[in-house]
Amino acid sequence: MCDSSIPPDLIMSTEGAPENEDPTRLTLAYENLYELPRTIVERFSDHIRYLDISHNKITNLDALVHFKHLTSLIADSNPVTENCFLPPLPKLELLWLNHCKIASLYPWVGKLKESCPNLQYLCLMGNPAAPSYLNGGTFYEYLQYRLFVISQFPSLNHLDDRKVTDDQRAEAQRLYKRPFLERLVKPGSGGFSQLVNSSVSWGNMQGKLASILSKERPNRNLLI
Incomplete structure (x- = not known):
C-alpha cells in the first residue's frame, strides 16, 4: 500500500456516499493507481x-487481505500476471480479471483456488492463458481451458x-482427476508436484492434452 500523492478528487469521491448509494460498494476505476492507497484501505476495508x-496500473493485490467482507472484486485491465496471487478471500464470490496479463494457468489457478475457494463467478477473458476468439485461440483450446x-x-x-452446465462440470471432473494430470508429466521429471509447482504455459501443454483428449472424446453435450 502507498501513502503518497493520493489525488484530492479521489479522496473527495470516497468521502461519504449519498444516501441513495450503497455504502458497501467502492469504485476506484480509472484512477491511475499503481496500488491501493493506505488511506483508502484503512477507511473502507472494514465494510x-x-x-x-x-x-x-495495479500489479500487487496484497492489500486486499484487509477487505475481510469482500464478495465481489472487479480488477479488469490491470497488468496483473500469474505471479500475482490473491490473499485469502474466503467470502469472495465474484472475480473479474478480464484483459490482464495472466499468461500461465500453472500454478496460478491452484493458488487462486486456495485463496478464493467459494468463487461462483469468474471472468478471465482477454488473458493469454484463456484461449478464445478474443486472442486467436481455437474452440478446442478454449474447451480444454474451460x-x-x-x-x-x-x-x-x-x-x-x-454459464457452467452440469455436463461441463461432470466432464471436467472426469478429465482432470490426478491420474489424468500425471499423464502430462514425463517419467522422472518430478511427477505431479513438478507440474503444479512450476509455471507452465497452456500452449506448451496443448500437444499432450490434444493427444490424450482425442482418445477420450466426450459424448456429453459440452457446446453452448
Whole structure:
C-alpha cells in the first residue's frame, strides 16, 4: 500500500456516499493507481463488499487481505500476471480479471483456488492463458481451458461469458482427476508436484492434452 500523492478528487469521491448509494460498494476505476492507497484501505476495508479497481496500473493485490467482507472484486485491465496471487478471500464470490496479463494457468489457478475457494463467478477473458476468439485461440483450446478451470472450483456457476452446465462440470471432473494430470508429466521429471509447482504455459501443454483428449472424446453435450 502507498501513502503518497493520493489525488484530492479521489479522496473527495470516497468521502461519504449519498444516501441513495450503497455504502458497501467502492469504485476506484480509472484512477491511475499503481496500488491501493493506505488511506483508502484503512477507511473502507472494514465494510466494503464490492470493490472495483479496474483500468488502473495495479500489479500487487496484497492489500486486499484487509477487505475481510469482500464478495465481489472487479480488477479488469490491470497488468496483473500469474505471479500475482490473491490473499485469502474466503467470502469472495465474484472475480473479474478480464484483459490482464495472466499468461500461465500453472500454478496460478491452484493458488487462486486456495485463496478464493467459494468463487461462483469468474471472468478471465482477454488473458493469454484463456484461449478464445478474443486472442486467436481455437474452440478446442478454449474447451480444454474451460473444463480445467471448472474442475478446480466446485461452486463455480459462471465462467467468462457463459454459464457452467452440469455436463461441463461432470466432464471436467472426469478429465482432470490426478491420474489424468500425471499423464502430462514425463517419467522422472518430478511427477505431479513438478507440474503444479512450476509455471507452465497452456500452449506448451496443448500437444499432450490434444493427444490424450482425442482418445477420450466426450459424448456429453459440452457446446453452448
